[in-house]
Amino acid sequence: MLVWTIILIGITGxxxxxxxxxxxxxxxxxxxxxxxxxxxxxxxxxxxxxAAFVPVYKxxxxxxxxxxxxxxFRLDTNLDExxxxxxxxxxxxxxxxxxxxxxxxxxxxxxxxSEKKRCFIPLVAAGNRLHQSAxxxxxxxxxxxxxxxxxxxxxxxxxxxxWGKAFQWNVRIHRMADxxxxxxxxxxxxxxxxxxxxxxxxxxVLFSRQFPTDxxxxxxxxxxxxxxxCPVDTTEVADALWMWDYLESWHEWAxxxxxxxxxxxxxxxxxxxxxxxxxxxxxxxxxxxLLGQSSFQSIEAIQSAIKHVTLEQEWLISRKLxxxxxxxxxxxxxxxxxxxxxxxxxxxxxxTTSPTLSIGGCGQMQTSHFDLMFKLAEVQMDGVSIVGSVxxxxxxxxxxxxxxxxxxxxxxxxxxxxxxxxxPFIYRVTNGGSNFKVYSVGPDQIDNDGKRSVKxxxxxxxxxxxxxxxxxxxxx
Numbered sequence: 001m002l003v004w005t006i007i008l009i010g011i012t013g014x015x016x017x018x019x020x021x022x023x024x025x026x027x028x029x030x031x032x033x034x035x036x037x038x039x040x041x042x043x044x045x046x047x048x049x050x051a052a053f054v055p056v057y058k059x060x061x062x063x064x065x066x067x068x069x070x071x072x073f074r075l076d077t078n079l080d081e082x083x084x085x086x087x088x089x090x091x092x093x094x095x096x097x098x099x100x101x102x103x104x105x106x107x108x109x110x111x112x113x114s115e116k117k118r119c120f121i122p123l124v125a126a127g128n129r130l131h132q133s134a135x136x137x138x139x140x141x142x143x144x145x146x147x148x149x150x151x152x153x154x155x156x157x158x159x160x161x162x163w164g165k166a167f168q169w170n171v172r173i174h175r176m177a178d179x180x181x182x183x184x185x186x187x188x189x190x191x192x193x194x195x196x197x198x199x200x201x202x203x204x205v206l207f208s209r210q211f212p213t214d215x216x217x218x219x220x221x222x223x224x225x226x227x228x229x230c231p232v233d234t235t236e237v238a239d240a241l242w243m244w245d246y247l248e249s250w251h252e253w254a255x256x257x258x259x260x261x262x263x264x265x266x267x268x269x270x271x272x273x274x275x276x277x278x279x280x281x282x283x284x285x286x287x288x289x290l291l292g293q294s295s296f297q298s299i300e301a302i303q304s305a306i307k308h309v310t311l312e313q314e315w316l317i318s319r320k321l322x323x324x325x326x327x328x329x330x331x332x333x334x335x336x337x338x339x340x341x342x343x344x345x346x347x348x349x350x351x352t353t354s355p356t357l358s359i360g361g362c363g364q365m366q367t368s369h370f371d372l373m374f375k376l377a378e379v380q381m382d383g384v385s386i387v388g389s390v391x392x393x394x395x396x397x398x399x400x401x402x403x404x405x406x407x408x409x410x411x412x413x414x415x416x417x418x419x420x421x422x423x424p425f426i427y428r429v430t431n432g433g434s435n436f437k438v439y440s441v442g443p444d445q446i447d448n449d450g451k452r453s454v455k456x457x458x459x460x461x462x463x464x465x466x467x468x469x470x471x472x473x474x475x476x
Contacts, residue, residue, distance in 0.1 A: 119179035383464030
């Protein structure tokens, strides 16, 4: 819950009218915002697919010393690599076939869901409070496992030479992400963001092995539901409504803990000497890494601090945080990112003046980090179009373009801009003209000649092409 709160701060818009909405009407109002389209609901199929899903651990035999047992045991941790591999050993193929067969029903439901345009996830009511009635996060997070299942199915088709089916399953992964992007809260977009990145990478994996003649339609299919993503203004209203409900609940809790026992549990997680985690150095360190260290020593200290400010004062602070974020975002991203440390410092200084909003400290989950994740995904999405265009040029001309400008207008309408540099993505022909690389300068905004780093905010470029595919170890 607190992670959601910190992400929503600075994302919400100046929607002050939400403060006038009665408590009992908020859940219904939020569902009305989300349920914008007519037609069959794809979420019914996704929920059924989740219910039917058979995770790998349910296939484990009692004897893990057998070849089958070893492969099934390692299947889950190798799904990403197996989804990219050009070859499966017989033992791997048998384990994967067992896994896919066990999930025949889920795959059928996922194919059915992809044919629908509308996806509405209703709030799961828990009391009459909006902040307690979050959407079914457990189910939406399980969609990521279903995306990995579809990647494995896609590669299964590819290894059988069924390339049309392979690309069709890949498009279904994109559509799942776009369905989830129809939801209204900003925090809900983290799951489809993750799924979209998986899908974009798999698109390029397939491109590297069997470049389709209809590559343009493949790319268009992956973006067919983009226009149904939740509008920014709808998300702003929904996030603001949630924030008001959340702040209001904490002020009620400060007066009487029994009104919101769930918030007592949250408070225990973050007080410096919280009873829940006293002596648990590993957990305390993990929380500190994620959210930062709370300045409160006890639950009573939190209550006292909240009582010393009014709900309206904290709401005003949240609005001012929005203004700081809006000012930072008003510039092109490559410019604002150069100022990210200054922004985070100003943001944290104001945030700490609100007892409720600073319970967990500033930590790492700030607006800027949220934006960074989306910009990295944007790099990858633009990269798919660039790579597809270069490969199409190579197929038609039997040589690689010397520069990306040669792709316009036949293969690309325009060259995408690297959000981290404000200039076109970097493209270079390599290996004496037989290969190429495409990359973004990445968060450090320095051209490192296509060399990557494992740390987001360390030195290193975001490599789009060539793909780095990890080989799967054989256990035969």
